[in-house]
Amino acid sequence: MNKAIYIGTDSGATTTKIAAVRRDGEPVAQTVLQRPTESGAGRTGVLEGWIRAIDAFLELDGFTWSNVAGVGLAIPGPYLGYGIMDRSANFPPEFAGWNVHDDFALALASRAGHPLPLVVGNDGNFGGVAEAKLARRGRRASVLMLMPGSGLGCAFIDADGRPLDGDTLAGMESGHMPAAVNMLGWQGEPLPCGCGRNWGCVEAYTTISGLGHLLEHKLAEFPEHELAKSDAPQKTKVLSLRDRAQTGDPLAVSIFDFQARVMGLHVASLTMTLDAGIVVIGGGLMDAAATTQEFRDRYLRIVGETAAPFLWPAQRESMQIVPASLGDLSQAIGAALMALSAAE
Secondary structure (H helix, E strand, O other): OOOOEEEEEEEOOOEEEEEEEEOOOOEOOOOOEEEEOOHHHHHHHHHHHHHHHHHHHHHHOOOOHHHEEEEEEEEOOOEEEOOEEOOOOOOOHHHOOOEHHHHHHHHHHHHHOOOOOEEEEEHHHHHHHHHHHHHHOOOOOOEEEEEEOOOEEEEEEOOOOOEOOOOOOOOOOHHHOEOOHHHHOOOOOOOOOOOOOOOOEHHHHHOHHHHHHHHHHHHOOOOOOHHHHOOOOHHHHHHHHHHHHHOOOHHHHHHHHHHHHHHHHHHHHHHHHHOOOEEEEOOHHHOOOOOOHHHHHHHHHHHHHHHHHHOOHHHHHHOEEEEOOOHHHHHHHHHHHHHHHHHO
């Protein structure tokens, strides 16, 4: 099969993204194809939507199903077992218990006319696989990936390109470790987290999910700030912070500096266990289309400076902290790479 490709399907409850790689691991295209997931149409609707999305991708890039040598599926956790969904925060409750692997494998076989190898895994871990491949640039090293967005995506990829999944596929859910904010002078109760834990999850201090609480905390230091007097909805205030920080707003800058220091302590803590040679930071804070180079450089610098005192000397010397490169491509490309790896 000279034109063999490996399809990566990255599915959330709202949007499904499709990408593919060739046998050499290089992407077929530099953009993803996006389609609605149709989770409101139930399990069958989702399966049909995935197949239609792959159909569209193949047609767009000049391939047919005869070229497809394997498929990877990236979906959010948690899981009851391999390829079996547990209760997800994003998918409808009735999706809990769905054996996605078996049903998708049957749908793929029906459409292709023969069985296709299928691998299923955590979307964050698969995204880490793709980012790690780029970040290494030929160097043999393990990679820690941290993606602050609405939540904190985390992955650890070993030097052979394999993600740390764990026995229940919940490996590297490090956003729900307790944050060492006491070392940063934090006073008051731990911030709440959507996971239900009350010990002050790292995610609550480093992502959009906790920005409202951080804003309220910081307004006590900036009582004359316009946001302290604004009647705008809380969400509007929160979503203005990134832009404000890029124009030098002292309150907004202090919030993102604090998030960067929490992330730095988290990097140091994870390094004591994982000893990764490269740390990739992604998410909306590293989005080149939405943030300035100065903003991104400042965030990464503070992460590194905060982590450094707690690392071993050799780690301080060799560790690289770099921005993510793939954006929306990462999880679909990672799923495709995992399909390729499973076929080798």
